[in-house]
Amino acid sequence: xxxxxxxxxxxxxxxxxxxxxxxxxxxxxxxxxxxxxxxxxxxxxxxxxxxxxxxxxxxxxxxxxxxxxxxxxxxxxxxxxxxxxxxxxxxxxxxxxxxxxxxxxxxxxxxxxxxxxxxxxxxx
Numbered sequence: 770x771x772x773x774x775x776x777x778x779x780x781x782x783x784x785x786x787x788x789x790x791x792x793x794x795x796x797x798x799x800x801x802x803x804x805x806x807x808x809x810x811x812x813x814x815x816x817x818x819x820x821x822x823x824x825x826x827x828x829x830x831x832x833x834x835x836x837x838x839x840x841x842x843x844x845x846x847x848x849x850x851x852x853x854x855x856x857x858x859x860x861x862x863x864x865x866x867x868x869x870x871x872x873x874x875x876x877x878x879x880x881x882x883x884x885x886x887x888x889x890x891x892x893x
Contacts, residue, residue, distance in 0.1 A: 797856025799866065803848070804882065806834040806867040807855055813863030824863075827854060831864055836886075 809831040818825025823844065830840055841851035858864040870882055 794853050797853055797860075799856040799859045801837060801852055801856055801859070801866060802869050803838045803852075804836050804886070805869040806836060806885075807831045807840065807859075808834045808865045808867055810863060810865055813858065816863060824854060824858060827851075827858060828863060834867065 809828050813828040813831070816828070818828065823846070826844055827840055830843060835843065837851055837855055838848065840855060841848045844851065846854075855864060859866055870879060
């Protein structure tokens with residue numbers, strides 16, 4: 770008789786369905802490239818977030834300007850959920866999307882993005 774696998778110690782199984790975290794929404798009104806750095810604004814730091822609130826965890830992570838993809842990985846939530854929640858926080862004035870690369874970006878800007886991406890991957 771096979772036993773169901775248990776989560777690794779220290780890793781709780783998430784019993785909440787992803788769509789409940791976003792009220793069923795899958796999109797955001799904010800232009801939010803996955804690689805764009807997201808930064809916490811002062812209003813996000815001063816807001817009183819409920820304990821263990823996912824939005825509060827996102828605010829704390831964004832003090833170091835991670836990308837949306839990094840936020841998703843670090844909080845262990847689907848990328849679509851991270852995008853919707855980050856978009857909500859940007860719209861509410863708690864987070865800011867920083868500029869990302871364009872066709873006019875310099876080689877130094879491109880190297881910085883690659884370096885930041887590699888550092889983020891190593892941290893995981």
